[in-house]
Amino acid sequence: MIAKPHPLWAEASGLLGDGLISSVSIAKCEPFYSLGPTLAAILALTLGVVVGSDRSRARQLLLVVGWSGVGYACYGIISNLVEPTMILWREKGTYDGSVTGTFINRNTAATYFGSCAAIWLLVLSERIRERLPAGPLQFRDFSQHSLSKLRRNAAFAFLAFFICFMALLMTASRAGVMASMFALVAAFTLFFRRDLPKRSGLALLATGAAGVALVLVQFLGGSVSQRFDLQSLADEGRLDGYRSTLQMIAEHPWFGTGLGTFAWSFPTYRSAEISLFGVWNRAHSTPLELAAELGIPLTAVIGLGWILILTLLIRGARRRRRDAVVPLAALSVSFIGLLHSIVDFSLQVSGYAIVAFAVVGAGLGQSFRTSTDQIGGKIKPSL
Numbered sequence: 001m002i003a004k005p006h007p008l009w010a011e012a013s014g015l016l017g018d019g020l021i022s023s024v025s026i027a028k029c030e031p032f033y034s035l036g037p038t039l040a041a042i043l044a045l046t047l048g049v050v051v052g053s054d055r056s057r058a059r060q061l062l063l064v065v066g067w068s069g070v071g072y073a074c075y076g077i078i079s080n081l082v083e084p085t086m087i088l089w090r091e092k093g094t095y096d097g098s099v100t101g102t103f104i105n106r107n108t109a110a111t112y113f114g115s116c117a118a119i120w121l122l123v124l125s126e127r128i129r130e131r132l133p134a135g136p137l138q139f140r141d142f143s144q145h146s147l148s149k150l151r152r153n154a155a156f157a158f159l160a161f162f163i164c165f166m167a168l169l170m171t172a173s174r175a176g177v178m179a180s181m182f183a184l185v186a187a188f189t190l191f192f193r194r195d196l197p198k199r200s201g202l203a204l205l206a207t208g209a210a211g212v213a214l215v216l217v218q219f220l221g222g223s224v225s226q227r228f229d230l231q232s233l234a235d236e237g238r239l240d241g242y243r244s245t246l247q248m249i250a251e252h253p254w255f256g257t258g259l260g261t262f263a264w265s266f267p268t269y270r271s272a273e274i275s276l277f278g279v280w281n282r283a284h285s286t287p288l289e290l291a292a293e294l295g296i297p298l299t300a301v302i303g304l305g306w307i308l309i310l311t312l313l314i315r316g317a318r319r320r321r322r323d324a325v326v327p328l329a330a331l332s333v334s335f336i337g338l339l340h341s342i343v344d345f346s347l348q349v350s351g352y353a354i355v356a357f358a359v360v361g362a363g364l365g366q367s368f369r370t371s372t373d374q375i376g377g378k379i380k381p382s383l
Contacts, residue, residue, distance in 0.1 A: 004024070005022030005023060005024055008026055010022065023258075024255055024258065025257065025259075025261055026258055026261045026264050026265050027258060027260075027261045027264045030258055030259070030260045030261050030264075031258045031259035034259045034260025037348070037350045037353065038259075040350055040353075041347075041350070041353045041357045042357075044353075044354045044355075044357040044358045044361065045361040045364075047358065047361065048061070048357065048358040048359065048360060048361015048362045048363075048364070049361040049362075049364050049365045050365070051361075051362060051365070052326065052363065052364065052365025052366055054365075055322075055323050055326075055366060057362075058323070058326045058362040058363075058365060058366050059323065059326065061358065061359070061362045062325070062326065062329055062362070065115075065116065065119060065355055065358070065359055066116055066119045066120050066123065066160060067160070068116075068355075069113060069116025069117075069119070069120075069160075069164050070116070070120075070163050070164060072167075073099075073101065073113055073116070073164050073166070074163060075101060075102070076099040076101035076102075076109070076113075076167050076170075077099055077163075077166065077167055077170060079099075080097070080098070080099045080170065084096050087102060087104065088102065092104070097172075098170065098171055099167050099171050100171065101113070101167070102351075103349070103351060106171040107171075107173045107175065107176050107344045107346060108344075108345075108346045108349045108351070108352050109167075109171050109173070109176075110171040110173035110175075110176020110177060110180065111179070111180070111336050111337060111340045111352055111356075112351075112352050113164050113165075113167040113168040113171065114168050114177070114179065114180025114184075114336050115180075115332070115336050115337070115352075115355070115356060117161055117164035117165045117168055117180065117184065118183050118184055118329065118333060118336065119329045119332070119333070120157055120161035120164055121184055122187055122188075122191060122325045122328055122329050122332070123157045123160075123161075123325065124154060124157040124158050125187075125188060125191045125192065125325075127153055127154040127157055128154060129191075129195070175339075175340050175343050175344060176340055176344075176346075178339075179335070179336050179339035179340045180336055182335065183332040183333075183335045183339075184332070186335065187328055187329075187331070190317060190328060190331075191324070237274040238284060238343075240271040240273040241271070241274060241280060241284060242288060243271060244266065244269040244270055244274070245266070245283045245285070245288045246288070247269045248265060248266070248269050248292040249288070249291045249292050249296065252292070252295065253295060253296050255294075256291070256292055256293045256294045256295040256298075259293050259294060260293065261293060262280075262281065262282065262283060262292060262293055263279070263280070266280050266283075282345045282348070283345075284343065284344055284345060285341070285343060285344070285345075286341035286344075286345055286347055286348055287303070287341070287342060289345070289348075290302060309364065310331070310334060312364055312367050313327050313330050313331040313334065313360075313363050313364065313367055314331065316363065316364075316366060316367025317367075320366065320367070323366055326362055326363055326366040327364075327367045328363075329359060329363060330359050330360045330361075330362060330363020330364065333356050333359045333360060334356075337352070337353075337356045
């Protein structure tokens with residue numbers, strides 16, 4: 001046997017006077033039961049690659065995700081105004097006054113609405129670029145061409161982006177808003193990178209986009225600014241929870257305590273500095289929780305997989321001129337999910353993970369030249 005059984009089983013056998021069958025996991029069979037969400041995310045990624053290999057289907061997938069986000073954002077905003085304590089027909093229980101859509105956690109809602117906003121921003125940028133003259137852009141082109149000749153589909157894209165963006169700010173999630181803002185600025189800048197002067201244009205555009213984002217947060221995201229003023233960047237007990245999780249990793253570095261067993265393992269390592277209120281069933285940091293449950297080697301393999309995915313998406317976004325919006329959207333969603341998961345667990349929530357992995361899969365499918373580029377190249381559907 002490569003991995004040693006968890007010492008808790010020997011202690012339990014001694015106390016009970018009965019020889020229990022030992023297990024590497026602290027909770028027997030729990031890793032098997034916990035595979036469901038992981039397999040669902042992998043399946044969504046695989047299907048996204050298969051469907052996204054066709055350019056028209058990849059764009060349709062972005063449309064479905066984008067319009068679904070608009071629908072959930074409208075519901076969340078209206079529900080927050082009419083009955084802020086309810087989610088559908090059930091009591092919310094927490095985060096009253098924050099827009100969560102159909103999610104219970106406002107942080108996961110923020111990553112979802114931020115991802116949808118990033119998709120719509122890229123769609124809007126594509127439609128605006130179609131109305132501008134070819135060649136390097138000058139800022140006067142935006143006023144002379146874009147604003148005066150915007151088509152109806154561009155107005156719809158702007159409205160959809162604005163709804164998702166407002167829902168994002170109304171979640172009052174600090175990490176979710178910060179990660180989404182970074183992704184929005186990066187996506188907008190990368191989309192127009194070929195159309196700007198090489199020396200100053202790109203830096204000026206990135207600075208301007210970041211400035212606009214900060215102004216919008218300051219004037220439209222009052223609840224977010226208030227949470228920054230009251231709580232700064234970290235919640236009470238979050239850092240102590242990370243230290244306790246690191247202690248778990250130090251004692252089980254190779255194989256961890258077993259997938260899905262964090263809630264059973266953490267009480268032994270829970271710091272006395274953490275409030276007794278509440279149950280820590282998550283580490284509030286997906287990389288730390290993976291290392292605690294699966295061990296450092298397997299967590300490193302997962303990290304290398306993500307590095308490969310990001311590398312392929314960046315490669316696809318740089319090389320593709322037609323339909324570059326698809327790998328760029330996947331790259332934006334990846335950044336939002338990964339950045340937020342460093343300090344929370346949004347990618348561990350299937351309601352968001354399945355959507356995110358499907359978009360990432362479509363982006364991977366469009367990061368390579370395929371036969372469908374030539375077969376389906378006669379018709380370019382308007383996204």
